[in-house]
Amino acid sequence: MTVPAPKQSGGKPVTMLNSLTESDYHFIRDLVYEHSRINLGDGKRELVFARIGKRMRLNGISSPEAYCELLRSTQGLTELGHLIDVISTNHTHFFREYAHFEFLQQVVLPEWRNLATGQRMNVWSAASSSGEEPYSIAMALDRWMPRLNLDLDWRILATDISSRMLDRAREGSYKASAVEAIDRDWRSCFNKEKVDGELQYRVKDHIRRKVSYHQINLLGKKVPKEATFDLIFCRNVMIYFDRQTQTELIARLQAALKPGAYLMVGHSESLGGIDHGLRLIRPSIYRKTP
Numbered sequence: 001m002t003v004p005a006p007k008q009s010g011g012k013p014v015t016m017l018n019s020l021t022e023s024d025y026h027f028i029r030d031l032v033y034e035h036s037r038i039n040l041g042d043g044k045r046e047l048v049f050a051r052i053g054k055r056m057r058l059n060g061i062s063s064p065e066a067y068c069e070l071l072r073s074t075q076g077l078t079e080l081g082h083l084i085d086v087i088s089t090n091h092t093h094f095f096r097e098y099a100h101f102e103f104l105q106q107v108v109l110p111e112w113r114n115l116a117t118g119q120r121m122n123v124w125s126a127a128s129s130s131g132e133e134p135y136s137i138a139m140a141l142d143r144w145m146p147r148l149n150l151d152l153d154w155r156i157l158a159t160d161i162s163s164r165m166l167d168r169a170r171e172g173s174y175k176a177s178a179v180e181a182i183d184r185d186w187r188s189c190f191n192k193e194k195v196d197g198e199l200q201y202r203v204k205d206h207i208r209r210k211v212s213y214h215q216i217n218l219l220g221k222k223v224p225k226e227a228t229f230d231l232i233f234c235r236n237v238m239i240y241f242d243r244q245t246q247t248e249l250i251a252r253l254q255a256a257l258k259p260g261a262y263l264m265v266g267h268s269e270s271l272g273g274i275d276h277g278l279r280l281i282r283p284s285i286y287r288k289t290p
Contacts, residue, residue, distance in 0.1 A: 020049040020064045027068050028052070028083070036084050036161060037219045037245045051086045055079070085162045092129045094182045095136045097235065100264045103285055104137075105144050108231060108262060112150055121154040124256065125211075126218060126234040128158035131169030132178070133233060134211045135203050139189045142207055157224075159216035166213045172203035218249055224256045232257060235284075236266035243273065250276045260290035 028048055029040045040048065052067060059079070061067050070079055095101055112121060123141075125134035134156050141154055160166050179190055179201040190201035216222055218237070232253055238246045253263055254276055263278060263286045265271070271278065271286060278286035 020045050024064045024068050025049075028071075031071060031080065032084060032087055035080060036088075036217060038084075038087060038240045039242045039245065040087075048087065052083065055082055055086060081163065085164045088160075088162050088165075092132045093178065094132045094186070096133065097267050097284075099267075100233070100235075100285070101136065101140050103264075103282065104140060104231070109144055109148050109150060111260075112152060112230070113148060115152060117151045119152050121152050121231075122229045123154065123156045124224070124229045124232045124234075125156060125158040126216075126232060126253070127237045128160045128166070128169055128213065129162070130165050131158065131172060131203075131211075131213075132174075133235070134158035134169070134213075135172065135207065137233065138207045138210045139186060139203075142189070142210070154210065156211045157229075158211050158213045159218075160213075161215065161217050163215050166215055170213050172208045173200050174202075175200060218252065219245060223252055225252070227256065227258045227261075229256050230258055230261045232261070232263045234263065234265055236269065238265065238269045247274050247276075250274050250278075254278060254288060257288040259288055262287050 022045070025045045025048060029044070032038050032040060049064065052064065056062070056064070056067050059067070059070060061070065070076060071083065115121075123137055125137060128134045138156055141156075145152065145154070158166075158169065160169075173193070173195065174190075176199045179187060187201070189204055189207055191204055193200055193202050218234075234249075234253055238249065241249065250271060257263060262281070265284050265286070267284050269284065271280075276286070278288055281287050
């Protein structure tokens, strides 16, 4: 079976081959690991073939072998960024794993009440994807801090390895189905708008302005290293890394936390077996020693 594809400039359609050889898969797997530390393992060949299909069509390439040759060529570095974009998993939704937001409201914010008025509180959403996580944090802080009479400035740094996801996040505009799935009370943080005749919800400007987006590879050179953040969300990221990479990542996150600050990981993740120097507060919630 062939996969429909756009026509090339010469007018002939690109007929996609529907297989990925083991050697081509190993090349792509190792390349992705080298540049992103995402560990695809040995069982993701079909997933990788499905993910690279769009890139092959956009480049007018009919076979994975030819796509691998593109990655090896002088244009390969540019294409590598697109490859990591499509390989990265970007499933997310507003107020995902809500227990973390309850902890923010019930524990973290009351502790911040003891801080000096006007102090700047910094939050890092370390794998922000299309923006649902950092905007959820921003909506929560925008609503709950005044209720607790917290007169503190705050900002959210949102980072991701995918430039495509970051572009979507900066827009702050989401399908109605994504927003109408959350509690009705939170929908007041959005404005309704029509985009190409379709109803969408856009995060209100005063909330979007609190979030800044930057492309960062968490295992690359450009990552915060000093004790900068009062709270870090790095959820559902470690599951794609091997233990060595997990250890390196947690060390970097720990270094970026201020003393007494909190790290939240995904509910399916654990720091067990990793030498991290953080104290387990609740499942998936850790604290740096004050």
